[in-house]
Amino acid sequence: MAEADPRARRLTVVPGIGVLDATALVAAVGDAASFGRGRDPAAWLGLVPRQATTGGRPKLPGITKRGSKYLRKMPIQGARATRPVLRRVDNATGAWLRGLLARMHADVAVVALAAKMARIVRARLHYGRTCEATPTMTAA
Numbered sequence: 112m113a114e115a116d117p118r119a120r121r122l123t124v125v126p127g128i129g130v131l132d133a134t135a136l137v138a139a140v141g142d143a144a145s146f147g148r149g150r151d152p153a154a155w156l157g158l159v160p161r162q163a164t165t166g167g168r169p170k171l172p173g174i175t176k177r178g179s180k181y182l183r184k185m186p187i188q189g190a191r192a193t194r195p196v197l198r199r200v201d202n203a204t205g206a207w208l209r210g211l212l213a214r215m216h217a218d219v220a221v222v223a224l225a226a227k228m229a230r231i232v233r234a235r236l237h238y239g240r241t242c243e244a245t246p247t248m249t250a251a
Contacts, residue, residue, distance in 0.1 A: 112134050136232055139182055141236070190222070194220070207227075
């Protein structure tokens with residue numbers, strides 16, 4: 112199915128999204144028209160912090176873990192598998208991940224990377240564009 116569906120093919124190019132992830136996300140999300148912002152699919156999967164605002168002061172107590180456990184687990188495992196490769200990549204995502212790993216625990220960075228992948232998935236499904244740029248690797 113992943114080879115026949117152009118939406119699934121667009122998703123398999125994303126690092127950390129495999130054939131199983133792509134087909135499950137296409138089946139669950141469709142064309143992502145129901146998500147208004149980039150944060151919405153990550154919130155739907157339960158990969159972003161809960162928000163509690165009072166008096167104009169936002170507090171982010173922890174991730175929500177709402178949504179499908181199966182769909183949430185897949186991007187996290189994909190992010191965990193691609194973290195060693197992406198931290199050596201010489202592009203914006205690699206620099207973002209290196210900065211994130213310098214500031215916080217590796218497991219928290221993995222969930223943040225999975226949330227970033229969910230945003231990329233939403234953009235690819237919603238806008239229908241592909242980005243076939245091959246990342247260059249730096250010396251490790």
